Amino acid sequence: MGRVVAIANQKGGVGKTTTAINLGACLAELGQRVLLCDVDPQGNATTGLGIAKGEREESMYQVIIEGDPMRDAVLPTAVEGLHIVPSSVDLAGAEVELVTTEHREYRLRTALEPMRPRYDFVILDCPPSLGLMTLNALTAADSVLIPLQCEYYAMEGLTQLLRTVQLVQGGLNPSLKIDGIVLTMFDGRTNLSIQVADEVKRYYRDKVYRTVVPRSVRLSEAPSHGRPISRYDPRSRGSEVYRELAKEVLMRGEAG
Amino acid sequence: MGRVVAIANQKGGVGKTTTAINLGACLAELGQRVLLCDVDPQGNATTGLGIAKGEREESMYQVIIEGDPMRDAVLPTAVEGLHIVPSSVDLAGAEVELVTTEHREYRLRTALEPMRPRYDFVILDCPPSLGLMTLNALTAADSVLIPLQCEYYAMEGLTQLLRTVQLVQGGLNPSLKIDGIVLTMFDGRTNLSIQVADEVKRYYRDKVYRTVVPRSVRLSEAPSHGRPISRYDPRSRGSEVYRELAKEVLMRGEAG
Numbered sequence: 001m002g003r004v005v006a007i008a009n010q011k012g013g014v015g016k017t018t019t020a021i022n023l024g025a026c027l028a029e030l031g032q033r034v035l036l037c038d039v040d041p042q043g044n045a046t047t048g049l050g051i052a053k054g055e056r057e058e059s060m061y062q063v064i065i066e067g068d069p070m071r072d073a074v075l076p077t078a079v080e081g082l083h084i085v086p087s088s089v090d091l092a093g094a095e096v097e098l099v100t101t102e103h104r105e106y107r108l109r110t111a112l113e114p115m116r117p118r119y120d121f122v123i124l125d126c127p128p129s130l131g132l133m134t135l136n137a138l139t140a141a142d143s144v145l146i147p148l149q150c151e152y153y154a155m156e157g158l159t160q161l162l163r164t165v166q167l168v169q170g171g172l173n174p175s176l177k178i179d180g181i182v183l184t185m186f187d188g189r190t191n192l193s194i195q196v197a198d199e200v201k202r203y204y205r206d207k208v209y210r211t212v213v214p215r216s217v218r219l220s221e222a223p224s225h226g227r228p229i230s231r232y233d234p235r236s237r238g239s240e241v242y243r244e245l246a247k248e249v250l251m252r253g254e255a256g
Numbered sequence: 257m258g259r260v261v262a263i264a265n266q267k268g269g270v271g272k273t274t275t276a277i278n279l280g281a282c283l284a285e286l287g288q289r290v291l292l293c294d295v296d297p298q299g300n301a302t303t304g305l306g307i308a309k310g311e312r313e314e315s316m317y318q319v320i321i322e323g324d325p326m327r328d329a330v331l332p333t334a335v336e337g338l339h340i341v342p343s344s345v346d347l348a349g350a351e352v353e354l355v356t357t358e359h360r361e362y363r364l365r366t367a368l369e370p371m372r373p374r375y376d377f378v379i380l381d382c383p384p385s386l387g388l389m390t391l392n393a394l395t396a397a398d399s400v401l402i403p404l405q406c407e408y409y410a411m412e413g414l415t416q417l418l419r420t421v422q423l424v425q426g427g428l429n430p431s432l433k434i435d436g437i438v439l440t441m442f443d444g445r446t447n448l449s450i451q452v453a454d455e456v457k458r459y460y461r462d463k464v465y466r467t468v469v470p471r472s473v474r475l476s477e478a479p480s481h482g483r484p485i486s487r488y489d490p491r492s493r494g495s496e497v498y499r500e501l502a503k504e505v506l507m508r509g510e511a512g
């Protein structure tokens with residue numbers, strides 16, 4: 001049965017989508033069968049893998065709002081073993097459309113049930129908010145992986161995120177675990193990055209992944225080519241690091 | 257009567273809060289009376305100006321949800337002439353709490369009415385979404401200023417944002433104008449930044465501010481000291497640039 005991992009952080013621009021795409025691609029290259037669910041109405045994970053939004057009839061909107069089977073929305077990507085459920089713009093209306101629906105936080109979890117046996121990993125890319133889409137992802141997930149940009153505001157938002165995770169553990173999804181915190185956009189030349197990284201490691205100790213993702217322009221160029229970093233520039237530091245992260249995620253998973 | 261300007265972009269981490277704080281501070285230093293409204297539940301504009309969240313009874317939550325007068329929530333900041341209405345965490349529940357309320361998109365506009373004569377500028381810092389808080393800001397605003405990070409995903413989201421602005425112009429706020437696009441985190445050493453900036457200037461022409469904000473670590477250090485850049489490091493490039501931007505905002509405003 002596949003592991004469902006939510007990539008969440010309400011702070012904007014911290015590397016959620018970059019981590020979802022590149023961790024997904026590297027896990028697939030290590031032989032895992034991976035499904036990436038784009039739960040963000042912005043649809044960056046969809047276009048970052050070269051898939052045009054809105055081209056196909058079925059997307060995450062039909063799955064979550066209309067209750068269509070997820071297997072009808074799954075698409076292959078340029079990476080062998082990595083599939084995606086694309087997002088669409090109308091997903092932005094989900095919060096309002098589902099407000100009177102019973103169990104609206106369980107829509108994604110229910111839709112994922114029949115897919116789990118087909119994949120080793122299901123990765124959920126969340127929008128920058130703690131609204132209904134992120135709650136659906138936290139309710140559907142076995143664990144949550146938190147990308148944390150090495151900047152002041154990003155650190156500030158961590159307490160609010162962990163409090164929301166605790167609320168979900170206390171009701172919607174009691175078995176939700178915290179996989180850990182991945183430090184992103186680390187720039188060793190700035191005191192700010194070093195200070196934030198040190199503080200997070202001191203405070204959260206073994207909850208912090210050993211793999212630290214450096215700031216690297218190749219990582220931000222890859223999406224414009226619709227490719228993960230391992231296809232856009234396999235010898236880059238970004239590519240190496242996400243391969244290391246994939247191995248660490250596998251290793252930590254075995255340790256349970 | 258003060259100009260109400262919304263700083264909006266649903267893409268996360270593009271420099272909305274950094275622009276709201278530093279443009280606000282520079283306008284105040286040029287003698288304008290400025291009110292900064294933190295409409296984001298994350299509350300980064302609040303802490304970025306050195307104000308502890310939740311310390312005071314009255315915040316944006318009481319104003320928007322409970323209908324308390326905004327003047328009861330206004331606080332001075334360390335910058336002469338710059339006041340703030342702080343945010344709080346419970347603002348995150350606004351979308352759900354107001355769903356059955358009539359005219360829920362007008363709450364901020366109504367609350368701002370009595371404040372407008374007291375200020376030359378009211379700046380609204382928006383969350384990274386196109387939900388109810390951003391809609392309230394676009395409905396209350398005379399114009400919208402769009403910070404645009406010089407990266408691929410940020411450019412992608414622009415069409416969706418402009419479409420939302422058009423929808424608001426067609427109903428909730430027919431007189432809403434687009435002030436323009438401010439390019440942020442520009443790094444002249446990378447092709448990506450140069451390509452994005454060129455493309456945006458070519459396509460949006462005089463809608464793009466001449467002032468371009470460079471990537472500068474001093475800008476990301478300032479919030480940890482609770483100060484705008486003009487107080488944290490007055491001689492830095494970031495400080496100069498936001499002073500230029502303030503002058504350009506004033507100049508473009510006179511031109512109407």
Ligand SMILES: Nc1ncnc2c1ncn2[C@@H]1O[C@H](COP(=O)(O)OP(=O)(O)OP(=O)(O)O)[C@@H](O)[C@H]1O
Pocket residue numbers: 011012013014015016017018019040044126127128184185186213214215216217219220221223266267268269384407408409410
């Ligand atoms: N390690 C990195 N080095 C350099 N740039 C990066 C890195 N990781 C991500 N980026 C770039 O930074 C920007 C923000 O990253 P990304 O979009 O993945 O964050 P996000 O958390 O998914 O954003 P949102 O909150 O809008 O969903 C993107 O333009 C991306 O290409």
Ligand SMILES: Nc1ncnc2c1ncn2[C@@H]1O[C@H](COP(=O)(O)OP(=O)(O)OP(=O)(O)O)[C@@H](O)[C@H]1O
Pocket residue numbers: 010011012013128151152153154267268269270271272273274275296300382383384440441442469470471472473475476477479
């Ligand atoms: N010109 C700049 N150079 C370097 N760092 C910057 C610059 N502008 C903003 N930053 C930093 O980048 C991060 C994102 O900026 P900021 O928080 O202002 O964006 P935002 O759009 O308000 O984010 P959110 O979508 O979460 O509200 C912050 O850590 C900030 O300090």
Ligand SMILES: [Mg+2]
Pocket residue numbers: 016017018040044126127
């Ligand atoms: Mg994203």
Ligand SMILES: [Mg+2]
Pocket residue numbers: 272273274296300382383
């Ligand atoms: Mg912000």
